[in-house]
Amino acid sequence: MSRTIFSDDFLVQPLWWDDVPRGETTASDLPDSVDVLIVGSGFAGLNAGLVTARAGMKTLVLDRGAIGEGASTRLVGYIGRFLHYSIARLIEMFGEEQAVAMYREGGEAHFHFLDFVKSEGFDVGMLYRGRFSAAHTPQAYEALEENARNVSRYIPFRYEMCPRSRQREHIGTDIYHGGLILHEHGTVQPAKYHQCLVDAVRSAGAQVVGGNAVRHIRGRRGAFEVTTARGVIKTREVIACTNGYSNQERHALPYLRKRVIPVPGYQIATEPLAPELMKTVKPSGKAVYDSKINLNWDRPTPDDRAIVFGGRSGTLEGRPHDKAKQLYDIMTTTYPDLRGVRIRRYWQGFMGFGFDKLTHVGCNEHGIHYATSFSASGLPLGTYFGQKVGRRVADIGGGDTSFWNLRFPANPLFNGRPWFVPLLAAFYDFQDRFIGQGNKKTG
Numbered sequence: 001m002s003r004t005i006f007s008d009d010f011l012v013q014p015l016w017w018d019d020v021p022r023g024e025t026t027a028s029d030l031p032d033s034v035d036v037l038i039v040g041s042g043f044a045g046l047n048a049g050l051v052t053a054r055a056g057m058k059t060l061v062l063d064r065g066a067i068g069e070g071a072s073t074r075l076v077g078y079i080g081r082f083l084h085y086s087i088a089r090l091i092e093m094f095g096e097e098q099a100v101a102m103y104r105e106g107g108e109a110h111f112h113f114l115d116f117v118k119s120e121g122f123d124v125g126m127l128y129r130g131r132f133s134a135a136h137t138p139q140a141y142e143a144l145e146e147n148a149r150n151v152s153r154y155i156p157f158r159y160e161m162c163p164r165s166r167q168r169e170h171i172g173t174d175i176y177h178g179g180l181i182l183h184e185h186g187t188v189q190p191a192k193y194h195q196c197l198v199d200a201v202r203s204a205g206a207q208v209v210g211g212n213a214v215r216h217i218r219g220r221r222g223a224f225e226v227t228t229a230r231g232v233i234k235t236r237e238v239i240a241c242t243n244g245y246s247n248q249e250r251h252a253l254p255y256l257r258k259r260v261i262p263v264p265g266y267q268i269a270t271e272p273l274a275p276e277l278m279k280t281v282k283p284s285g286k287a288v289y290d291s292k293i294n295l296n297w298d299r300p301t302p303d304d305r306a307i308v309f310g311g312r313s314g315t316l317e318g319r320p321h322d323k324a325k326q327l328y329d330i331m332t333t334t335y336p337d338l339r340g341v342r343i344r345r346y347w348q349g350f351m352g353f354g355f356d357k358l359t360h361v362g363c364n365e366h367g368i369h370y371a372t373s374f375s376a377s378g379l380p381l382g383t384y385f386g387q388k389v390g391r392r393v394a395d396i397g398g399g400d401t402s403f404w405n406l407r408f409p410a411n412p413l414f415n416g417r418p419w420f421v422p423l424l425a426a427f428y429d430f431q432d433r434f435i436g437q438g439n440k441k442t443g
């Protein structure tokens with residue numbers, strides 16, 4: 001049994017970059033001054049820039065890497081409807097009124113995304129077939145049902161419980177204990193969406209420039225001086241959208257570096273599968289999330305020919321081939337029919353989490369605006385909150401949100417290096433194994 005699990009064209013690179021190659025670092029001239037400078041060219045930064053440029057502000061979006069090299073072209077591509085929180089926990093934290101408003105906005109972000117891509121005429125490779133949240137224990141099945149019931153008391157949404165006896169209608173495995181089906185859920189090809197945004201932002205008159213790190217920001221709102229790798233730029237406004245990459249330049253954004261925890265996620269893509277095999281593994285073509293805290297997920301590619309499988313375990317450290325093999329083992333344990341299928345791509349990216357696991361959008365004491373900490377929901381949330389912060393900065397109305405300037409906790413033991421993430425991941429693995437309640441969330 002020495003057949004390799006890697007295909008001949010195996011690459012350590014996001015599958016999504018096959019259709020939309022990356023690497024653009026634009027050598028264009030930089031302006032001496034702008035109205036708004038946006039740090040980070042992912043979904044949040046581009047959506048903020050789209051709003052400010054369309055509002056007539058001279059807008060510059062900068063990225064230290066190639067344009068879109070962060071998580072926005074590396075993610076799974078889920079467009080979920082909810083926050084990564086149980087509603088009961090959110091009510092404990094904020095009281096019922098605020099918690100419901102926040103949960104409702106999680107849903108609004110989803111529908112906003114659908115309306116936005118439609119109205120812009122973006123081709124984002126969308127499949128809209130719902131999601132199967134697979135319960136990894138019987139207790140997790142109950143927790144999923146309880147949270148869905150709680151949420152539906154406050155917010156209308158379409159869900160159904162699928163008992164274990166019927167789960168083969170949706171997923172080709174018996175290892176789960178049934179699951180929750182969320183009908184309002186889809187997937188996109190994230191790099192396509194990203195490219196549509198870059199084109200739209202440029203058409204609106206903004207500059208989007210890669211390969212130019214922001215190193216230092218001096219001054220206050222109205223009169224910032226931003227030191228970049230290629231010179232100093234004056235700007236009235238700064239919007240920071242660096243999310244899981246906020247620790248990459250030590251002195252650029254200390255406020256975010258101390259508050260946003262980079263959490264790695266890993267993915268593999270299979271080679272094209274025979275249509276019958278695809279049907280066995282994904283009979284209803286739904287995206288899947290399991291209920292573990294250190295969760296695994298999988299989705300069909302937009303052409304329905306292959307599977308992207310991923311996991312968030314920070315304990316998966318190691319060389320790319322070793323990590324790809326670990327994911328492969330989890331995938332083939334989950335879906336035994338995939339044994340013998342080979343892997344074509346492996347890649348990794350960083351999500352950004354706040355210590356409170358909430359999204360943060362606001363303006364700090366130095367007058368720097370930010371939209372960040374989207375956990376694993378930055379596609380709809382980065383779009384929605386990126387536009388919200390853009391609206392605030394452009395002062396055109398429509399920037400109100402129940403998330404504005406929530407207390408944004410820091411931790412004295414954290415300065416950007418996520419040394420505790422592997423320890424937490426090990427703890428979560430333990431909880432997943434021996435307590436089994438899962439993440440108790442609906443989204």
Ligand SMILES: Cc1cc2nc3c(=O)[nH]c(=O)nc-3n(C[C@H](O)[C@H](O)[C@H](O)COP(=O)(O)OP(=O)(O)OC[C@H]3O[C@@H](n4cnc5c(N)ncnc54)[C@H](O)[C@@H]3O)c2cc1C
Nearest residue numbers: 040042043044064070071072076077078214265377378379
């Ligand atoms: C494996 C994985 C799977 C995920 N799956 C999903 C999913 O299915 N659905 C979903 O909604 N979300 C998902 N997410 C989360 C989602 O990808 C992110 O929340 C979202 O892409 C964040 O967008 P952003 O614009 O805030 O940041 P990013 O896209 O990460 O962009 C930040 C950018 O800032 C740049 N930067 C940092 N510092 C500087 C500096 N000093 N100067 C200049 N540039 C700088 C970086 O180079 C980077 O390009 C996933 C994330 C990962 C890692």
